[in-house]
Amino acid sequence: MEPEKGKQIPEPDALAVADRLHSAAIHLLRRVRTRDTESGVGPAQLSALSVLVFAGPRSLGELAAAEQVRPPTMSRIVAGLMRAGLVRRHVTKEDRRRLRLEATARGTDLLWAARKRRVESLAATLRQLPTDQVEQLRQAAELMDQLSRGM
Amino acid sequence: MEPEKGKQIPEPDALAVADRLHSAAIHLLRRVRTRDTESGVGPAQLSALSVLVFAGPRSLGELAAAEQVRPPTMSRIVAGLMRAGLVRRHVTKEDRRRLRLEATARGTDLLWAARKRRVESLAATLRQLPTDQVEQLRQAAELMDQLSRGM
DNA sequence: GAAAATTAGTTAGCATAGCTAACTATATTG
DNA sequence: CAATATAGTTAGCTATGCTAACTAATTTTC
Numbered sequence: 065m066e067p068e069k070g071k072q073i074p075e076p077d078a079l080a081v082a083d084r085l086h087s088a089a090i091h092l093l094r095r096v097r098t099r100d101t102e103s104g105v106g107p108a109q110l111s112a113l114s115v116l117v118f119a120g121p122r123s124l125g126e127l128a129a130a131e132q133v134r135p136p137t138m139s140r141i142v143a144g145l146m147r148a149g150l151v152r153r154h155v156t157k158e159d160r161r162r163l164r165l166e167a168t169a170r171g172t173d174l175l176w177a178a179r180k181r182r183v184e185s186l187a188a189t190l191r192q193l194p195t196d197q198v199e200q201l202r203q204a205a206e207l208m209d210q211l212s213r214g215m
Numbered sequence: 216m217e218p219e220k221g222k223q224i225p226e227p228d229a230l231a232v233a234d235r236l237h238s239a240a241i242h243l244l245r246r247v248r249t250r251d252t253e254s255g256v257g258p259a260q261l262s263a264l265s266v267l268v269f270a271g272p273r274s275l276g277e278l279a280a281a282e283q284v285r286p287p288t289m290s291r292i293v294a295g296l297m298r299a300g301l302v303r304r305h306v307t308k309e310d311r312r313r314l315r316l317e318a319t320a321r322g323t324d325l326l327w328a329a330r331k332r333r334v335e336s337l338a339a340t341l342r343q344l345p346t347d348q349v350e351q352l353r354q355a356a357e358l359m360d361q362l363s364r365g366m
Numbered sequence: 367g368a369a370a371a372t373t374a375g376t377t378a379g380c381a382t383a384g385c386t387a388a389c390t391a392t393a394t395t396g
Numbered sequence: 397c398a399a400t401a402t403a404g405t406t407a408g409c410t411a412t413g414c415t416a417a418c419t420a421a422t423t424t425t426c
Contacts, residue, residue, distance in 0.1 A: 081349055082338040083330060084356040086247055089240035090262055091363035094283040096237055097413085106382050106413095111241060124404060132245045137384055139405060144382080161392045161403040179234065186233040189362055197358060198232055204355030205235040207348060211340055212242035248384090257384090257411050275375060288413060290376060295411080312374040312421045 085208065096182050103174060104148060108133075110178055112141050113150055113167060117175050121166040123156075150174055236359065247333050254325060256299065259284070261329055263292050264301055264318060268326050272317040274307075283363075301325055 097107065105113075108131075115130050116122060122130065128138035142165060145151035150171030156162045167175070190198055248258070256264075259282070266281050267273060273281065279289035293316060296302040301322030307313045318326070341349055 078338040078341040078349065079331065079334065081353045081356070082334040082341055084360075085243060085352060086330075086334050086337065087262075087265070088356040088359035088363070089243045089247075090258075091283070092236065092240045092359050093244065095363040095365075096240075104381095108383055125402090132248070133383085134385065135404065136386080136406080140383075143405095159393070159403080163404075180230070183230065183233040183237050186237065186362065187229040189365055190229040190233055198229065200351070201236060201355055201358055201362075202232045204352055204359075205232070205239040207352055207355075208239035208243050209235075211337065211352075212239070212246040255410090259412055276373090284412085285414065286375065287377080287415080291412075294376095310374080310422070314375075 085211075089208075092186075096186055103178060105150070105174065105178060106144075108137075108141050109144050109148075109150075110175065110182075112138065113145060113171055113175050114179070116151060116165060116167040117172050121164050123162050124165060125162075127165060145171070236362075240359075243337075247337060254299075254329060256301070256325065256329060257295075259288075259292050260295050260299075260301075261326065261333075263289065264296060264322055264326050265330065267302060267316060267318040268323050272315050274313050275316060276313075278316060296322065 093107075112127055112131055115127060119130070124138055124142060125135060127142070128135045131138065131141075133141075142151060142153070146153065150168055151165055152168050153163045153165045156164050190201070193201075263278055263282055266278060270281070275289055275293060276286060278293070279286045282289065282292075284292075293302060293304070297304065301319055302316055303319050304314045304316045307315050341352070344352075
């Protein structure tokens with residue numbers, strides 16, 4: 065039998081909502097996806113670069129953890145970023161197995177430009193929406209971020 | 216001083232909101248990402264299959280448009296789904312260039328299982344949220360979907 | 367009605383990005 | 397000092413994006 069309900073009622077079927085969020089995230093990223101052909105920087109590289117730009121220098125393992133990918137995957141992503149001159153690395157003094165990865169000035173510039181380019185068509189569509197819906201989406205974005213971290 | 220608000224004021228910086236939505240979508244998908252190794256069905260295949268299951272049979276071009284990928288990409292995704300016995304196709308009578316693609320019973324079953332597996336940890340987190348926030352997220356998911364299609 | 371243009375899908379070839387397994391090099395521990 | 401653990405890399409697989417170039421069928425044009 066059902067216990068009395070407090071605030072945690074899963075009334076609006078959690079699985080269905082999770083599913084719709086998942087699907088909406090896929091579609092939103094597809095819309096935003098531009099192969100960024102001019103810079104030759106793919107989405108994974110851009111995302112890793114943004115960690116280095118906004119959160120500061122990191123080791124390869126830390127970067128892999130932050131991006132939730134395996135070390136070999138990050139190794140290749142970083143190789144691409146270095147080939148493009150967007151990231152610099154050097155071995156640490158304390159532990160010569162470790163790398164210290166940081167964005168170059170060019171990397172930082174490119175990141176800002178690319179982010180803006182990727183997201184601006186979305187922003188254009190948003191500008192056609194009434195203010196309250198935009199605000200609703202802004203709040204939802206924050207909620208989704210927390211959700212992604214398990215709250 | 217604040218002017219009285221009409222409906223189309225782009226007050227809450229559209230670019231910033233777009234950026235946060237983009238970032239939230241990336242993080243949510245990383246959280247959900249499971250390579251679904253057991254079934255050998257990747258995320259693009261699963262997503263295409265879900266269109267066939269929930270929206271009904273489609274031609275290859277329609278499916279590509281729905282998934283926002285190019286026809287050659289969808290052609291290969293469908294090849295994978297057919298190899299796995301999850302989708303069936305036949306040439307239409309009216310136009311013999313066209314394909315009618317539909318999910319098999321096995322495809323429908325697998326979709327439900329895989330979707331549930333992928334999003335269930337998200338759903339578990341959602342169940343800890345108050346009902347009104349879940350409802351807010353549900354509405355946001357719909358808005359995001361419309362947004363992805365340019366409204 | 368035949369030639370031309372358009373449309374639906376496929377094939378080939380390239381790149382990014384996930385993974386695991388197996389390797390090297392360095393650090394730590396017994 | 398030997399054994400073990402840790403940080404990254406390399407090799408090799410798969411999936412998924414793309415464009416260009418192709419085949420086959422339909423529609424349009426003359």
